[in-house]
Structure formats: C-alpha cells, structure tokens
Amino acid sequence: MAKIAILYCKRIKDVSCVACAKCFKAVDKRDGEFAKMDGVQIVAMTHCGDCPGLVVPRVKQLMETAKALETSIDTLYFGTCMKLAMETAACPIDFEATKAILTKKFGVEVVLGTHAY
C-alpha cells in the first residue's frame, strides 16, 4: 500500500475542481496515474506553496507534518491542475528540476498529473 500526498495549484483549487472530488474519485477508481498502483492511501493533500513555485519549502513542511503524526509519504503527486498550470498558465515550476530536488532531499517518488477528467 503506497502512502501518497497530492499537491494542488493554490491558484486554481476549487475553481477547476470543486472540493478536489476529481482526485478523490481517481484514487478510488484507480484512474489515470493511479492505475499503476496496487494500493493507495491518501495521507495528505495540500497546496503547491504558491507562486512563484515554492514547492520545495512546502514539501519540507509537509514531510515534517507527516513525521510528527508518525506517518510517511512514499509518492507525491502534482495534481492535474498543476500540470495544466505548467502547460497553459505560465506556472514557474520546472517539473523535472523540482522532481530531482524533491527526490534527493526527501526520498519520495514524484509524479506529474493525476487524472484526465
């Protein structure tokens, strides 16, 4: 059972997907990027750190919170909202560079996108 956290675009959550219901459905139905997983437990869902791309300090806070609560995070998903922000809305995050930093600093897998809804 993989323990996961989902990050969402702080500027668009509850605009493109109300209440993040799409990602919860995708996890439940193993749609999209979750189709590859045998089992998934959502440990946390939080924003990306806001512009201009403050993901690394945000993930540091997230990891510290998980540790304080005696849990852990194996995989971080950047929600489809973040993927779209990068592709269409001048989001300043460089996914590959950020993924490399997060993997090195926190030992997590990082996946871009969640579902295709």
Ligand code: SF4
């Ligand atoms: S793509 Fe997922 S994380 Fe992003 S706003 Fe929609 S449901 Fe929430």
Ligand code: SF4
């Ligand atoms: S545009 Fe990018 S950095 Fe800005 S809030 Fe959205 S995902 Fe975060």
